[in-house]
Amino acid sequence: MDWVAENQKSFQPILAGRFFIHPTCYDGIVPTGSTSLAVDAGPAFGTGAHGSTLGCLLALDKISRTRPSGRILDLGCGTGILALAIAKRWRRKVLAVDIDSDAIATCKINARLNKLSHLVRSQESNGVRRGPVARNAPYGLIVANILARPLIEMASDIRHQIRSGGIVVLSGFTEDQENDVRAAYRRKDYHLVRKEVADGWSTFVLRRLGEKNRRLKL
Numbered sequence: 414m415d416w417v418a419e420n421q422k423s424f425q426p427i428l429a430g431r432f433f434i435h436p437t438c439y440d441g442i443v444p445t446g447s448t449s450l451a452v453d454a455g456p457a458f459g460t461g462a463h464g465s466t467l468g469c470l471l472a473l474d475k476i477s478r479t480r481p482s483g484r485i486l487d488l489g490c491g492t493g494i495l496a497l498a499i500a501k502r503w504r505r506k507v508l509a510v511d512i513d514s515d516a517i518a519t520c521k522i523n524a525r526l527n528k529l530s531h532l533v534r535s536q537e538s539n540g541v542r543r544g545p546v547a548r549n550a551p552y553g554l555i556v557a558n559i560l561a562r563p564l565i566e567m568a569s570d571i572r573h574q575i576r577s578g579g580i581v582v583l584s585g586f587t588e589d590q591e592n593d594v595r596a597a598y599r600r601k602d603y604h605l606v607r608k609e610v611a612d613g614w615s616t617f618v619l620r621r622l623g624e625k626n627r628r629l630k631l
Contacts (some may be wrong), residue, residue: 424454429467430474434496437526448502451526453519454491465558465584468609468616469495472582473556475607476618477502481580483553484508486546488571489585493520493535494595495556500532508549510538523557541570551576561594577623584616591615 426435433447436454443449473495480503487496489510493516500507509520520535538544552575559565564583575581581603586594588610595605598619607618 424452424462427462427467429470430475432502434470434494441495448498450494450497451523452494452497453526454521454532464610464612464614465586465616466494467563467611468614469556469558470498470582470591470616471580471609471611472584472607472616473498473502476580476582479580481554483576483579484549486510486549486555486574488546488555488557489559490520490535491516491558493523493533494568495558496533496535497522497523497529499526500529500558501527505532508535508545509533509535510546511535511542512537512539517526522608523553530591541574542568546574548592551579553579554582555579556582558584561590564594568601572601572603573623575621577621579621581619582616583619584614586615587613588615591617 416553424436426433426439428444428447431447433444434452435449437451459595478492485499485505485507487507487509490511492497493509496507496509498506512611514537517535517537524530525531538546555571555575564585571581583594588613595602602622606620609616
């Protein structure tokens with residue numbers, strides 16, 4: 414079975430807050446006032462249907478009112494759906510990285526499809542302490558939709574790349590993994606300001622605390 418083709422056939426339009434995600438073949442109505450994105454899933458992860466991606470989109474929709482300052486990183490970008498959502502909504506440049514070359518190729522295709530190549534730069538990268546991620550630090554916003562274990566392992570490294578007061582959106586973990594993820598980031602001086610849950614998958618919006626923003630909420 415060609416699972417990529419099957420995935421594309423089963424991909425239905427999704428409304429996540431004000432983000433409207435649809436397959437490239439969609440020719441239906443776009444909801445009024447929404448930010449629409451055409452996504453070719455290809456062999457990469459991220460169409461908006463999975464609870465972790467949906468949770469990230471909902472979180473980004475809600476924090477878009479604050480427009481975080483500074484550079485933006487999509488860590489583990491997959492199809493690039495989150496980077497594209499940020500770029501299209503805020504008209505800001507986003508660095509999108511992944512360890513998978515297929516994901517990077519798919520992200521570039523989707524950036525072209527949505528006419529966002531000038532805003533979304535996708536590069537293959539392994540880790541956050543070196544390479545393009547380190548060269549472009551610090552960031553005002555980091556989005557990472559990965560899995561619980563790597564998120565926990567990277568808590569310290571991510572802290573080195575986010576500016577004081579910066580926002581981190583984390584997903585890819587289930588509700589029963591929440592405590593472990595939250596504890597790892599609390600130890601690195603992050604404050605949980607929002608949580609989304611979609612289909613049993615959790616998304617955290619965290620702020621790295623600094624002297625001037627310990628009580629700031631989104």
